Amino acid sequence: MFSYLLIKLASRCNLDCTYCYWFRDPSVMALPPTMSIEILDALSSRIEEHISTYQIKSFVCSFHGGEPMLFGFRRMQALLLELRGIGERQRCAMQFAFTTNGVLINSDWVGLFREFNVSVAVSIDGPPEIHDARRVTVKGRPSWRDAVSGYFELCKGGLSPAILAVCEPTADPGAIIDHFSGDLGATFCDILVPDANNDDHVTSIAAFYVGLFDHWYDRSMAGKFEIRILTEMARGLLGLETKVDTIGFGPTQTVCVSTDGQIEAHDVLRIAGQIRARTDCNIQSHRLDAVFSDPLWCAVRDQSTSLSPKCRSCRYKIACGGGQLAQRWSSTQGYDNPSVYCSDYILILDHIARKMQRELEASGLASCFDDIEIPGSLRPRGSLGLEMR
Secondary structure: OEEEEEOOOOOOEEOOOOOOOOOOOOHHHOOOEEOOOOHHHHHHHHHHHHHHHHOOEEEEEEEOOOOOHHHHHHHHHHHHHHHHHHHHHHHHHEEEEEOOOOOOOOOOHEEEEEEEEHHEEOOOOHHHHOOOOOOOOOOOEEEHHHHHHHOOOHHHOOOOOEEHHOOOOOOOOOHHHHHHHHHHEEEEEHHHHHHHOOOOOOOOOHHHHHHHHHHHHHHHOOOOOHHHHHHHHHHHHOOOOOOOOOOOOOOOOOOOEEEOOEEEHHHHHHHOOOOOEEEEEEOOOOOHHHHHOOOOHHHHHHHHHHHHHHHOOOOOOOHOOOOOHHOOOOOOOOHHHHHHHHHHHHHHHHHHHHHHHHHHHHHHHHHHHHHOOOOOOOOOOOOOOOOOO
């Protein structure tokens, strides 16, 4: 049973971002540009069947693309009405999330999001000089102004949109935080690690995230402005379960439906090609839970917790969890590798751990952890379960 479904409404986009994981797999261009009526009908039926079978009380539909707004306003309105009706019939609280580049947002879309209580995340990478260097239209034009206009349209409509960014390792992290929290008035963002695997040559991200943490932490912004990746790193260091699959130990169990109705594993796995995500299940011929028996989906789930020898012996096994599964891939050893960012994660987590340790010791709280059994913790040394260097 699962209660979160990633739905690819569109396989095309109106932006041409330099780092996009989705279009890194050229096979996505062979997919239908948007979901057809037949696929949508099958999707609704399968969702209701799944909720009814497992008596699910709360179910999340997360809408992605490409750019999901290319699906169209009227079609989105009809889909949300259908899904809300499923919730009413099944006595299930339907929750909706929508990730967009923000360029096409207008008052009609804002009204729709308000009517159906949709949680919206807008992709903005920072100030114009950072954002526009990487997030351009298909004609090569900058997109920051339109994205920020869409963001403010959501705010004006009474919504509280999140901001999603992708790390630019050479950028000033403090300038990015100040832009989000000060210029845009945001209270939540996530700054994602660039998608890459062990076959790629990557730029170190350690200095960026260390600087990000220091700017956020030293200015006492933690209670006013949340940066999800930092929050989750701190949870992992405390031995707590993280709430994302980008960092922290735990199984990758995301179920994704593509525009052709194919049921897939996590879509980011496509950075190593469609064969890493595509199962033999389709919603026109299979129940949603059929994916639990699919060899590829089961392998993804199992491999996400089957760490490489280096990861199993690492002091940050729980806090890092080997990194995101897609980051572990190599053409020679499959997923049996540490993250391509392994050395960076160690530097970042070492830095955060030291600052947390000092803070707890200064406040007299460190000893409070000594007699607490933290689930899954690596506690052989230290009150935080950390092995300090």
